[in-house]
Amino acid sequence: MAELFVAGPVAGALEAAATAVGRLDAALADTPLRPAWAVWSGLDAACRHAGADGHKVDPYRLAAHLHGLPLRTDPAAPPIDRGREITGLNHAVGLRGWLAAPDAGQAALRDAALDSLRASGRDRPALVAAALGMLEWLAGQGSRPAIRAAVPLYLRERGTTIHLLAAVTGGDALRAGAADPDGFTVRFLEAVLREAADGRDLLLTMEREWREARNRVDRRAGGRSNSRLPAAVDLLAASPLLSVSALADALGCSVEGASRMLDALVGLEVAAEVTGRAGRGARRLYGLKRLLPIRAETTAARRRARGGPRGRPRRVLTPPFAELATDPAEVAVRPDADPVEPARLAPVSFDFDALDRLVAAADERTRGVRRLLDRIARGEKPFPPGDGADGPAPDEP
Template structure:
């Protein structure tokens, strides 16, 4: 077996990054929350690689059925292109989160193709060569990107199926020779794994800070459900009052009071900007507050001032922020200290399973609705209306 020196160096860096991410996820209570956000971010990156730029905040809001705020200069064609891009990203996420039978069939074929190209080669190099051969045969891009994490787990490179590690950025423009594509693929894998590990560490830090604030509020009371509410907010960043009540098996009024208490503690925030008892309000940890900026228009000025909207400044949902100028000047080669892990024994995985199942069902409903609109039928039947001939309701 011969592998060029440039490929060996890229392989080493990619293997180290993937190993660190996989080790950080082992036994981590936030692994399912990380999986949700990594799938969403991977779908965003894949859509951009396919020529459709999508904003992560707007994608999260669109996935949860929230109306998006229009810009001052947004025209109807621009609005249509954005919605088409968001729907395309949701379709890409369905390959990882809730694939239909046809997607499963194509994904399994892609995995078999990677197996056939991987004889006698390192798994990551085999994945790169297999992806190049698959694309040369006009294979489906989403299928091969979804197959890479499964192939790496099958070869024993990872313990988990890392949805974020697909090497999808290698599908951008560049050299198409095998060695050049392999290096580009390995560099993309390294970046994806490193960014995903940073995301996981940031989620742990945010969860730990929220639990600390809640612990000061509850003291030694073992009957308080506020810590469990924080756990679910960390696992399902956009959470409704009814979903929290169902997960914790409590009343709607009790869940509403818990969320109001967390808002007062500045642990959580209402991200949809809606008011009133009948409105569907969603909550998340404070890092996701910028979602409100893309779903609701800013309030009108009450005092006389400069005309026009204030400048909107958004922060990446899991960007690592420095606390002081001295930290910002630190050398990038220094490995950040990994925070102490929270005890996983207090995490209610049964409640989280119910939330994950509800999120998957929402994804399937959105895909069915989009398919219905694409076929030219009404999205929802009203009372007294009948289904078009040759179709069936869902």
């Protein structure tokens, strides 16, 4: 029982980290937004891990890169800077694969890291055991991505969490040197605290956006029980980036009807077409307005609306994120005040099997990008004849 004792600084950090992890895990227990949260928090985690490895990656650019969208670049930037950014994006894709879609080799190495955590966890609190296990694994020159991917599995296995919190890895502790076990443990616990708090903030932001979108659509529907717009909002909130055909499949309607619903939601300023329309037949992806900055990272140009004035459109310069601006009075809170959690919305019924397919497709897209990068690194053709697995997604009308 002596092993249960922890030093004073470690005990304080352990209490704060365990509380933050528990609050995040409880918040995820009864929300249908958990699949979408898992995707976007996983992208944020991949960017943080890439930063710890020396690569600066923007989550919106990573999302656009994973979906095969052309990225906007600064023409004045030297080629070495552009090459450095592509290297960072590809590194983040690989890290995302460890968390969401590991191959056989990665899975085997992750399981070995998990065994190392189990060996360090006898008669110790789970979070402390995870910190010491990570330190021992790294001392043996173990893989950093493998141990970061193993930590969420270990916490769930020990019963610390109910859900698999892929964003909670303590990976930020790897930014500093591990001078001594207690110092590293405190840094690990502080990193877990930040990751769990950021994950909960992301979930609250998604729920707040969902509530505002539902309220706006409910006012537009005027109480009509046969309107499918609330169900479309639910699916947009609970999924990764959504295409027209995916919405039609989930709601059991025609592609044309799904396209009209998405256009209506864009007109209500509830949803945004994050890809930019390049013309008929181009793949169009939609999300709630929180994801609008993705469009600013791509080079796709928006199509001129029918009936508009001819000629070159007038150039209007707007600051970044201007489309997401809100009233400062709405976001002003007291310092150190906990956000007030709104009551949970009851989702409109739709096909959750279709939602599972959307999440699986997002993971498969990660695998496809990694296979493409591996072929390029070996000097092979990016798309071998007869291999359509990694090619672009089917066109949308």
